[in-house]
């Protein structure tokens with residue numbers, strides 16, 4: 001009994017959540033209603049698999065794969081300083097191994113803001129100490145280095161440790177495994193943004209997980225760092241190549257992939273709270289889409305879409321036509337009896353609910369007539385349990 005009741009409640013709330021006129025409507029900073037079904041669905045992707053020491057992870061299905069263990073994926077890379085020559089780094093047992101004196105390598109393609117995954121392994125037995133052991137690096141847009149270093153039981157300066165934003169900020173922890181074992185980096189990179197007048201509007205950020213442990217938390221780039229010199233905030237282009245460093249150590253890499261990130265709201269994105277101007281434009285676009293959907297619809301369906309459009313943008317023409325369709329429905333309801341009347345029950349209750357929502361949220365003016373008339377029929381027919 002309890003199970004059946006619970007199921008009914010779940011089914012009711014699930015079907016309500018499919019409807020417009022449900023959660024709080026759009027406002028000055030949110031172009032979508034709460035629980036809005038007109039909001040684009042997140043794309044469905046197959047997730048990444050986590051790596052284990054003997055086995056690389058796999059990229060998620062929407063990733064741009066830069067190295068997958070094959071010779072073929074070397075075509076994604078160029079010698080940084082001599083881009084017309086083939087890279088001298090080698091594929092050894094499915095890993096891309098840095099060739100000392102082979103120079104930095106960089107991707108052929110340019111990227112801006114990304115989520116980046118890299119797995120790497122330092123040479124074993126370890127040779128050298130401090131910055132001389134297992135040193136490489138991941139350069140986002142070729143400009144900001146997340147340090148790769150074998151500082152497992154090998155201290156060096158903190159802002160040059162593995163997972164540091166090199167020369168800017170040390171990692172919050174040292175979760176490294178021993179040399180020879182595989183380490184994973186997951187990096188979220190946002191480049192600095194300037195407006196047309198050259199004013200900084202977003203400093204750019206780096207978030208880094210080393211072996212699943214957070215070591216950089218939305219860390220401002222401060223220009224991206226560098227060796228010995230205090231870096232200062234500077235302009236980045238819109239995109240640049242990903243670079244891997246040759247620091248003279250045969251560090252190995254595997255399973256390198258990235259996903260390009262959607263724009264931030266200051267550059268036209270639509271996440272969370274938006275500017276009033278962008279919200280208005282987005283609300284207008286959603287209302288237009290709904291009106292397009294209404295174009296070949298008639299009667300109740302058309303009326304509902306016209307009213308729905310009003311939750312996003314005022315539109316006297318749509319408002320007037322929706323009211324006329326509502327008037328016609330109510331007149332027909334009042335003139336019907338028996339089975340014909342019963343067949344209109346769900347639509348009558350639905351319209352009453354929608355009109356009350358629109359009045360409550362100031363999308364239409366006070367309920368002259370139709371809400372009262374609908375309620376009178378609903379009460380006379382005892383279509384709803386008495387409260």
Ligand code: MG
Pocket residue numbers: 135136137147148245247
């Ligand atoms: Mg380095």
